[in-house]
Amino acid sequence: MPELPEVETIATGVHRQLRGDTILSVWFSRYREPFKTPPDEMAAALCNRRIRQVRRVGKHIVFDLEPTPQASASFRPRIQWTVHLGMSGRLLIATPRSPEMRHTHAVLHLGSGRELRFVDPRRFGRLSLEPGDFQGPGTEPLAVSLADFTALFRGRKLSIKAALLNQSLLHGVGNIYADESLFRAGIRPTRPAGRLTRAELGRLRTALRAVLRAAIRAGGSSVSDYVDAEGSKGFFQVQHRVYGCKGKPCRVCGMPIRRIVLAGRGTHFCPRCQE
């Protein structure tokens, strides 16, 4: 389940491998779900583009594209192709001889002879064409100042957990890192976001940045493995302290970790350490 650290790791890996490569032709599956832009329009815009940069914005992977010298002069100079992996989306760099996995929904044929494949069994992923200034829906959690972070939650009645998941506030935080950062900050997920003290918001911002950075470091150690081949190895190196730990003793106080449903999501916390 790709959240900010996973998307960052994938974007970095794809950037390293594909920067400077060109898109010659594109194939899309028949499923319409992955396309926020009509497939024909997207295919026409992607062909004869050079990959200038691949990076992460929120949970989106953004391909900055520029025309190849051969492209017609009517091409817009710069466009962006964005990939959202949803729950189960993957990007694979393959050769034409690599067997095609089930649920492959897009294949970009590249000038180097390689292929970039988008595989997404559950089809929650989305592909989109952007005019060239894609910003994402919310604020970047790794760059937000304390003042801006505090302002995001002011006056809000929804739970802090739901607020962290709201991509139009902060983008990039998903269920795992919401739970993990709330645990590290000692804040119960059910607390109304607007009722948190300045001190608590400060702890939460610090915890969120720390856990995201640690996860990026962990994922970063196996970037090429992920992009090349099967695994999502790197992402399991992260030590979860509450997520998926229902009933296990809290690492700090020993109380059993509780699981409730909040904002429609499984939510994990320590009933003693988080108040």
Added chain:
DNA sequence: ATACCGACCTGTCAGC
């Protein structure tokens, strides 16, 4: 405007 909830999807796994 804000908040909440079901729908969308398929693979996995517990339980029978």
Added chain:
DNA sequence: TGCTGACAGGTCGGTA
């Protein structure tokens, strides 16, 4: 063994 149902969750659209 093979089946059934619950569960996983990012995002969107409908509703209060």
